Amino acid sequence: MVCIPTNGLGGVGYSFWTNNPAYHRLAAMHQIIFDTEYRKTLLKDGATDFVLAEYERSMKELGFLSVDAEILCYGIPVAWYWQMLQVMVDVPLIGFLFTYPTVDQVSTTSWLMTGLFVQYAATRMKKSIDNVKTSQKPLHEVLGVAERFYKGLTVKGLLKQGRRPYPDRTHSLSMGMRISFRNVSLVHQSSLCIHPAVQNVSFNIAPGQFVLLVGQNGSGKTSLLHLISGLFEPSEGVISIDGVPAQEFNSLSLRQAMVVLLQTEEIYPLSIRDNLFMSLSELDKARCHLKSDYLDQSAEMGGSYRFINSLTEKYETVLNPVGHFNTSSDIVGNGPVSSAVVEEMRRNAPRMSSIPISGGEKQRLIASRAFMKLNNYSGVKLLVVDEATSALDAIAERNLLERFRSHSVGKTTIFVTHRFQYLAHQADLILCMHEGKLIQQGTHGRLMSDLEGEYAKLYRAQLDPEH
Incomplete structure (x- = not known):
């Protein structure tokens, strides 16, 4: 009856x-904030305030703007008068007409306007459901993304925020961080099982000590x-830092005094320069x-x-940019996209494909980010390296x-590495874990005296991998 265009360009395909x-x-x-892959890296870098401030600054510069480019694939909205016509003709009001005899006390005009509102609400709901249906993802995956997002909103509430700044003038020492565990357990809970990851662990690490943490995978x-x-x-x-329960400290100031390299860290979808600066304070960034x-x-x-200088844009290179260019999809009524339109997009759109890097190159970049903070922030009191060199020879x-060790003067240092035999004699303290329990602790010489102990077995395996 009425020819309504399928998009705001008259129905043609577009890029x-x-x-x-x-x-x-x-x-x-937006991706850093909402993608769960970045959550641990963001928290341990203490960069949440920086990311939120940058997000707010960009929003103010652009105005309120959605970054969900996927929606644009399915159609540019048509003009308002077409939308009103579509509301009236898309689904007939036959069902609502049957209510007319029951509304004696309601004017015809009010009844009709109510019907139009119901029709509009139903149409908008249908469109939302269609967006889910055309998302190219199974429904359980769509719901999983939503669940992870809402769980992410509760993270801040789960981590208790103390008011005491770190370092504490009355307790903290200049030569590093004192760490104490008293009967500490950690249980991971899910809908399927309860998994005790750490069970009743107690130890003391003195300020400035070099500690090796060893144990089999898992x-x-x-x-x-x-x-x-x-x-x-x-x-x-209870976990105590410098003799004070850890939850009494402000978590941001405590993390600022740490440099932590995790097993699994992410490169932020920003320039290499921004990645290296991410864990610095604004004052240190300005100076650098x-x-x-x-x-x-x-x-x-x-x-x-060497890797950075092999790149055309060097420190300004974005290794994994967030891709926001595409063409319209023809599964929802848009016309075909011509080859000329595609070529125009390829010629003018910025590079949005990731630059492939090896696992070793990624770990070197993350290590460089750690050295940036070690070199430019004098308040670091704890250095943690958790198998962050596994992809290197x-x-x-x-x-x-060894370069990290040379920067550990005046800092408490904890290393986790599978190849620990050359570090064992240097360690002030070795903690040996097995199935979530701390089963041995002491110096290399003391632990090797127990020939049947877990540590001695791990150490001998380092010397003779075949046995």
Whole structure:
């Protein structure tokens, strides 16, 4: 009866992109905030305030703007008068007409307007459901994304925020962080099972000590480090920092005094420069921006200098940009996209494909980010390296860990590495984990005296991998 265009361009296929840097910045911050992959990296870097401030700044520059480019694939909205006509003709009001005899006390005009409102609401609901149906993802995956998003909103509430700033003038010492665990347990709960990751662990790490944390895969080492760095709170027991219960400290100021390299860290969808600066305070960032030597020095120490300088844009390179260009989809009534439209997009849209990097290159970049903070923030009192060199060969790993060791003066240092035999004699304390329990602790010599102990078995396996 009425020919209504399927999109705001008269029904033809189209492409879309933007060269506005503020939009790409906004899209990157949006992904960092809402993608669960970045959550641990963001928390341990203490960069949440920076990301939220950048997101707000980009929003103010652009105005209120959605970054959900996927919606644009399904159609540009038609003009308002077409939408009103579509509301009236899309689904007939026959069902609502049957209510007319029952509304004697309601005017015909009010009844009709109510019917139109019901029709509009139903149409909008249908459109929302259609968006889910055309999302190219199974329904359980769509619902899973929503569940993870709402769980993410509760993270801040689960981590208790103390008011005491760190370091504490009355308790903290200049030579590093004192860490104490008293009967600490950590239980991971899910809808399917309850998994005790750490069970009744107690130990003391003195300020400035060099500590090795060893154990087989799945023994609880990473969970223990997450407790130390404040990414998890214990299910039971007490963790003390410099003799003060950890929950009494402000978590942001406590993390600012730490440099933590996790097993699984992400490269933010920002420039390499921004990635290296991410864990610095605004004051330190401003100072480092004035001299490129700070970047080069940290890149050299982390082993990423040659890789970065092989890139055309060097420190301004975005390795994994957030892609926001595409063409319309023809499954919802849009016309075909011509080859000329596609070619125009390819010629004018910015590069949005990721630059592939190896696992070793990624770890070197993350190590360079750690050195950036070690070199430019004097308040670091704890250095944690959790198997962050697993993709490097033995020589490269040893050289990198030695550079970290050279920066550990005046800091408490904790290393986790499978190849620990050359570090064992240097360690002031070795903690040996097995199935979530701390089963041995002491120096290398003391632990090796128990020839049948777990540590001695692990150490001998380092010397003779075949047995």
